[in-house]
Amino acid sequence: MASGSAIRGSRIGAGPLGESERGIAAPRVRVTYWCANGHESTPSFAAGEDVELPETWDCTRCGYPAGQDREAPPAPEASVPFKTHLAYVKERRSDEDGEALLDEALAALRARRGR
Known part of the structure; x- marks a missing residue:
């Protein structure tokens, strides 16, 4: 039988963390990509002047390449x-x-x- 003084569901150092303990979160930008199947992916990237955003992104649902133009998504590669x-x-x-x-x-x- 377990001891009655054990703290259940917790570990050393666990607790609510705020901005003061974690530091300030880096600024982010969310970019939307669409694949040929019409799926939408919205990954977030670090914001900044020197950051290059990728032209294409792999769709998280079907694996096809996705682009930022909803009307003209990149064609899937021939397998x-x-x-x-x-x-x-x-x-x-x-x-x-x-x-x-x-x-x-x-x-x-x-x-x-x-x-």
Whole structure:
């Protein structure tokens, strides 16, 4: 059984923190971005003269690139479909090369088996 003097739900140093204990918060600017699906993202950035805001931002809902122009959001990048090992081999070799390699491998296999 737990001791009756324990402070539950708290830790050392916990408590309400105000501006005086944390310091003054840095000035922020919120920028709105829209993706091709119409999702809106509004991240906040540090405000200042020397701060460059990004042109695009990844949408937090769908991952598409988002821009600051609501009417003309950036187009999503074309995704390359997954290729199998066979697709990569077919890019490197012609059918004739494949037949020659297969014949060579079968000849070596038959020679080992004694046929």
